[in-house]
Ligand SMILES: Nc1ncnc2c1ncn2[C@@H]1O[C@H](COP(=O)(O)OP(=O)(O)O)[C@@H](O)[C@H]1O
């Protein structure tokens with residue numbers, strides 16, 4: 001893992017966005033990241049997943065759902081057409097895929113904004129386009145393909161995002177990814 005502090009001018013107290021790069025050379029590593037996230041997420045947290053088709057967004061959500069206790073016989077798929085799936089778990093899960101969402105007004109109709117900060121964890125594929133509507137407080141994970149493997153760039157936004165990244169960093173499964 002490499003630390004990438006944003007450029008920092010010591011004369012200004014500008015907020016620094018914490019960012020981490022995590023190599024995920026195989027699916028086992030992604031499952032490990034998912035299990036650490038499952039341990040770190042708290043009710044009300046927002047996790048936004050970005051990356052090309054096949055980058056592993058849904059795979060990561062599936063791992064998080066398993067870590068939160070969704071039984072393995074319950075399929076976790078991309079909610080591309082239904083837009084939102086809900087799962088009962090240790091912490092309820094709201095899983096959305098906004099790829100096909102037309103405009104920001106539809107986000108309000110989906111009731112997603114109200115769920116953030118509520119009782120569930122909100123996991124959103126393709127959420128960056130609506131970052132402003134989503135409130136800008138959470139953890140953004142940018143997945144990219146590198147040969148056979150993947151790399152995850154973790155970007156904390158706002159106080160809630162930073163707190164989540166801190167809890168994640170302290171998780172024993174996360175330590176094993178370093
Ligand atoms: N390191 C890895 N992390 C995540 N997925 C991987 C990895 N290596 C291979 N894969 C495969 O890549 C695919 C990712 O698909 P999916 O999660 O549906 O992508 P997305 O939701 O980003 O479109 C899965 O078939 C998974 O088995």
Ligand SMILES: [Mg+2]
Pocket residue numbers: 057058078097125
């Ligand atoms: Mg998907």
